[in-house]
Amino acid sequence: MKLYEYQAKQIFSEHGIRTPAGRIAFTAEEVKKIAEEFGAVVLKSQVLVGGRGKAGGIKKTETPDEAYSKAKELLKMEIKGLKVEKILVEEKLDIEREMYAGITLDRGNKGIVIILSSVGGMDIEEIAAKHPDRIAKKVINPIWGLQDYQIRELLYESGMPREYFKDVFSILKTLYRIFIKYEAELTEINPLVVTRDGAIYAADARLNIDDSSLYRNREMAEKREISGSDLEKEAEKKGINYVKLDGNIGVIANGAGMSMATMDLIYLEGGKPANFLDIGGGASSELVKTSINLILSDPSVKVIFINIFGGITRCDVVAEGLVNAFSEMDVKTPVVLRLSGTNEEQGRKIISEFLKNNPGKLIPVTTMEEGAKKAVELAGGV
């Protein structure tokens, strides 16, 4: 779960990290009111996607009227497919210098990595490429936690000016405390700014929380909004793993790896997958119906490829589920079906019996490769 900047800033501020004065607004009128209070302000679109500055989602304004008209523009905008519905209105800081601080999971070391840079304002990969001598990172063993000496090493190795040591030291300590307390996967201050009067602020804030921990973090769970495209939101409500892609061949498979392998195979055969959809082990008729309907609500889909490997849920049981689903549905889009694994023969028999009474409703194939080829052919190439 990603928190909005304004939510993350509230948490940072409660824990003692200084953030610019600001308030959240939902309408241009509200923005104007806040601007009347603050004077020159920065309007920051609240969307859960990176790169909003480059996309024009951040505006600086001098007067309340200007704030009003720029807010109107922002509230009409879409950034990487996400509508701008909230604007964080903040006092404008007099910035002297931009820096970076971040903490994230370290998969390879089974730990946590903390990164500090004495330059900032661009993404971390860019900092690492352009200023390798101004960035330092340390791996934290999660059992022992962040040690003071590690912070000192970060300060020295990142080329941090001496006068900021004390403040940055305490910011890193606090940031780590927040990372642990909120069971974060990532938290980031970029930029961490120094103003002309020498104060240090978190000018931006990111806090991504592990979804699996939300059951014991009610406060955060209540803030959760389902994000993604409309279809992805719909799928999540129904408990289906679905990711929309930009092709025209709908994919249903069981298991995350198998679903990806199916997408890849379509691509290798010269086609383009329209989605990732993992139906899980069961493939009950209810789940099949929901998945088909979900895929068909994407108008670009020209053909569906169902690729199931029957494991513990045997092929005959999966076949029953499919047959039940398809006898209750009137699907005009061609459906290619590949079913193999445990009790494959019995499964195929059930499908061919069904096809005797419902010719053409499904196009059975025997291998994944054959299925992908057929689906690409029916979709009419790319």
Add this chain to the structure above:
Amino acid sequence: MAILIDENTKAIVQGITGYQGSFHTQRMLSYGTKIVGGVTPGKEGESVHGVPVFNTVKSAVDETGANASIIFVPPAFACDAVFEAVDSGIKLVVCITEGIPVHDELRMYWKVKEKNAVLIGPNCPGVISPGKSHLGIMPFEIFSEGNVGIISRSGTLTYQIAYNLTSMGIGQSTVIGIGGDRIIGSDFIELLKMFERDDETELVVLVGEIGGTDEENAAEFISAEFSKPVVGYIAGITAPPGKRMGHAGAIIEGGKGTAESKIKALEDAEVRVGKTPYEVAKIVKEQIKG
């Protein structure tokens, strides 16, 4: 030989009285796995498919001499269950549970390491040494005895590849699903080391997917230290960056963890990478003959 489990493995099931625990206990027993006890607090004295239930792992180990455990408890209790197992002297823990908080997974990893035990998973289908023992939730009917080891981040892809191998007459020594989460107990390298020492294993199939850099690290290890042939498969060439593809760990972040990078690393280590699960089986067949 085989690795991790064989006919001498004596296992307990933590969470044996739950639906999944009970269902898979019966399946494992039917395969011939020695399931000597189960644990569900408050249910000592009961039995599940003839297996005695204990209140604690400690009493189960004391009574049965178990040396392995398989965990089916819900995510909120899984970390505690792993701690209980290794603190009671269990040396191999297979954790099936999906949806464990990642900060718990970090604690589990370091706890198991401190006790010199091995954790497989979490969020995994388990381990099978065909003909000897099965500690997991795999469709064991599709496996056969032989000399190919498989280490995989994906359940169904493993089954698909094992199925193809079996139908070509190629059996498996040990097959391990290492799990789809970001922090897992055992990665490719730890298991490759065990396969290196296993006389029964001639060749290893490595099934990876997008996310993290485990495959790249494994490639480095293979070219430096692994003496047996390896065949690879990587899922997710078409996966878009920043989107989680089902598994918690299957996500391309900050340009890292792409299928291209993994395939390239493996090929640089002279690992032949199949484009499809079927092609993987075909390459294995060629390599074994040669």
